[in-house]
Amino acid sequence: MLRILVPIKRVLDPQLLPRINAAKKGFEFSKNDKFSINPFDDIAVEESLLLRTKYKDLIESIQVVAIGSMENNKDILRNSIAKGVDKAILVPTKESAGDDISILNECKILEKVIEKTNSNLVLMGKQDIDKDSGIKGGILGGLLNWPLASNAAKVTPSDNGKIVVERETDNGQSTVEMSLPGIITTDLRLNVPRYVSLSKLMKAKKKPIDSLEVALSDEHTDNGKIEILQVEEAIHERKCEKVKDVDELLSKLSETISSTKAAA
């Protein structure tokens, strides 16, 4: 039986550019900024629900967990309840799960949540679209000593109690068979997350969000493992010059093309 845990994170809407703070070491967010669930995590939530639809007898429970303040996370947690997860858990921390908490500490908190919820399958996004690190699944695998099937494009439980995962790799695709307990990180092609109706959302507002206190020992509370020295807008200045035909394009490119060909 699968006891699925889906860690979810709140991120700035992917279409928005975060405002850099005066110290140029972080960001300023206002109440008007639009936040949503990390898109890759949304795919993980959807996959857990699809697994239950297809393999009803295999799924014992689906729980989501978010780290940070109730204020910041209640929307993404309620949204998951409305979509159909069994339980939504908040691990309250002083820091928001943005730049204030280290990725390693985030994973250590998740390690404890997994232990407390007795989960045996973690479904999570392959990366957070704010930090873009793509290392949470692997770190968690190392902490727990569980196998990891990263960048999943298809997830199928097999008859022998294992899970077959088709993965996206740099060279194409790789299919692995993973034993449980284990971790799967989700890629874009896995599914298309559902929208949730307003009536379901209203109903979910009445459901409780469980609070789970997780204490990291003192040596682990230091968040300055990787220190941010500066953040700046990445400027990619482009000429945006219209050319009238292929000949004009070729004249613009001739130098670049001949020099790269010479170097090759």
Added chain:
Amino acid sequence: NLNNLLKAGNKLNNLLRKNNDQSSAKDSISLLIVGPDSLNISQRVKENKLYNTFVKDVIVNQTEYPETLSEEISPVIKELLKNDNKIDNFVINNTTVGNDILSRVGGLIEIEPMSNILSIGETDNVTNFKRYTYSSKILKTIKNNQNKLLLSIRSSAFSDEPLDINQTKSIENAEQDIIVKDISKDDIVAKSKDDRINILFDKSKVLEGENSIDVTNAKIVVSGGRGLQKQENFDSLLEPLCKELKAGLGSTRAAVDNGYCDNSLQIGQTGKTVAPELYIAIGISGAIQHLAGMKDSKTVVSINNDPEAPINKNADYILEQDLFTAVPELTSKLAEKSL
């Protein structure tokens, strides 16, 4: 990609030594080769010029498992990073396999890794690292405050990295050793064949035989999107152009999802990251996810008959024409001029 990895390792080594960031900073680079074929690879690596100049020794761990399984490989690296093995820092290429290995090592030794590093530099005698966040919209400069350093590099970003030969004098005359190590691993996931993670099928092995240019290191990339309309067009229009330009071939998620090409060609947040001298976007609208994978290209060309395509705001030269006439014309004129 070995050359770029060595260039990054060399830069890191020199800066760490100069800035004395870590009391235990060493002055040498070791190359680790793992996997079933590692001994053969190590012999071939000896012919590499950079290797002979910058690498002190090469550690070979001939496992029976493929080098793509982080569950088997990361524990080897953990053992090497133990203090008595005199290795403090670990650098690997930022690929799907590389990141799996890197991040698992991070969990095993409880050190937070830094992934997808674009450059290694210094300010006020502090070694720093740059990486993108927020889909390449934000550039972050960071430093490591831990006693070990784990990082993955974006390989193409280090191709022009100069090599500071003087800094490596200490190993100039050293004979490189190939050290074959049988490394004991305590943290292996699987104790028996039944409970490990098994690779059932790896398509990369099928693709290996094809003589195509590695798009992540290509100087010119030709990339096709939804505008190509079908696979036949994708192949018949883009392949001759690639051949003419000696370019690597890429695509967008839309092109892959519509079946125009294989998903190994995809460039973007899912797929590969490229930073060539010249990026030619053909029939590509320019979704944020795609831009994240090619933003660092030096010159970007867009061939698209839609003047509103977002890619145009991220292009240097825009040819607003029907790609079905423009691309063949471009290919034949390139052949004529033989630039």
